[in-house]
Amino acid sequence: MSLRGSIYKLIMNIAGKSSHGIEIAQTYGLNSAEMMEYIYRRVPTPVGKNILGYWADSIFLNFPTWKSLRQRKQNLQHILYYIIKGRLEREPEKEIKILDLASGYSQYIFTVLNKLGDKASKVYVEMRDKNIVCGEHINNANKNKYNVKYVKADILKEEDYDLSNTFDIIILAGFFDSLGMGEANKIEHTMNLVKKIMNIGALFIFSYQALHVDTALVNELFNDTYGVPLSMGERTGIDIKFLMKETGFNNIGQIQDSDGCYPVVISAQTDTVIDYIDKILAMDNKQQLK
Numbered sequence: 001m002s003l004r005g006s007i008y009k010l011i012m013n014i015a016g017k018s019s020h021g022i023e024i025a026q027t028y029g030l031n032s033a034e035m036m037e038y039i040y041r042r043v044p045t046p047v048g049k050n051i052l053g054y055w056a057d058s059i060f061l062n063f064p065t066w067k068s069l070r071q072r073k074q075n076l077q078h079i080l081y082y083i084i085k086g087r088l089e090r091e092p093e094k095e096i097k098i099l100d101l102a103s104g105y106s107q108y109i110f111t112v113l114n115k116l117g118d119k120a121s122k123v124y125v126e127m128r129d130k131n132i133v134c135g136e137h138i139n140n141a142n143k144n145k146y147n148v149k150y151v152k153a154d155i156l157k158e159e160d161y162d163l164s165n166t167f168d169i170i171i172l173a174g175f176f177d178s179l180g181m182g183e184a185n186k187i188e189h190t191m192n193l194v195k196k197i198m199n200i201g202a203l204f205i206f207s208y209q210a211l212h213v214d215t216a217l218v219n220e221l222f223n224d225t226y227g228v229p230l231s232m233g234e235r236t237g238i239d240i241k242f243l244m245k246e247t248g249f250n251n252i253g254q255i256q257d258s259d260g261c262y263p264v265v266i267s268a269q270t271d272t273v274i275d276y277i278d279k280i281l282a283m284d285n286k287q288q289l290k
């Protein structure tokens with residue numbers, strides 16, 4: 001470990017133990033669903049076991065990456081809201097089937113469904129994650145009023161895909177983001193699996209990490225959701241474009257946070273056209289869905 005990493009590790013071990021956020025990162029992994037839920041929800045209120053922990057937690061919560069990830073969530077909600085609303089308006093009788101892969105708590109979907117009101121009854125959502133407990137908890141908190149199913153699945157395993165179960169919108173947020181530079185094959189593999197379960201005209205909406213303030217440091221300090229040291233990297237738009245081309249996806253449009261760290265890409269096989277795409281992508285039109 002570098003000298004810088006050792007110093008940060010020491011500080012984390014002293015102050016971090018009493019910061020709730022750092023405790024979650026150390027227990028579940030920096031890219032875990034539990035971590036995402038904490039950083040989406042806790043701002044601006046840090047939680048610490050004592051004044052030192054409170055101070056450490058406020059520093060942790062204000063880490064610039066978290067700000068970008070909160071914006072990524074907003075962007076995802078914005079995109080989902082307009083796409084689902086547009087489809088329901090065009091074909092009001094038709095059910096929309098949504099699949100959220102590596103879904104975590106997937107609170108963003110409930111935010112969108114709440115916003116859609118009665119129309120949400122036409123939406124079927126399936127969430128797949130290696131750890132589904134968190135999602136069920138949220139669904140219970142929403143009084144199970146939506147048509148949601150949870151499946152424990154490894155999204156990298158072909159045998160976990162039922163090819164007869166196909167979808168109109170497939171989401172993958174926060175998964176490609178934490179893959180290492182040597183793991184582009186996992187992105188390509190996932191894209192190849194996803195395209196097998198897309199209905200005609202379906203959309204694949206995913207995020208990736210284009211920039212990070214300090215991957216070297218976080219990789220030294222934290223483990224991933226499997227308990228092994230993080231090895232995340234950054235990917236250029238060109239890298240992603242190449243993988244999309246290899247797997248037959250077109251980039252229909254994308255939105256990113258103000259620091260350009262986490263683009264959310266709307267893609268489709270072949271030449272799917274969304275006639276309301278300009279509205280979705282208009283930044284000044286962006287709704288802050290709460």
Ligand SMILES: C[S@@+](CC[C@H](N)C(=O)[O-])C[C@H]1O[C@@H](n2cnc3c(N)ncnc32)[C@H](O)[C@@H]1O
Pocket residue numbers: 031032033036101102103104105106128129130131153154155156172173174175225
């Ligand atoms: C960074 S979180 C993203 C959660 C959510 N999609 C979001 O954007 O807030 C990554 C999630 O991927 C899940 N995950 C990681 N590897 C997975 C795999 N191979 N199959 C299914 N889920 C996986 C983790 O359990 C975790 O919930």
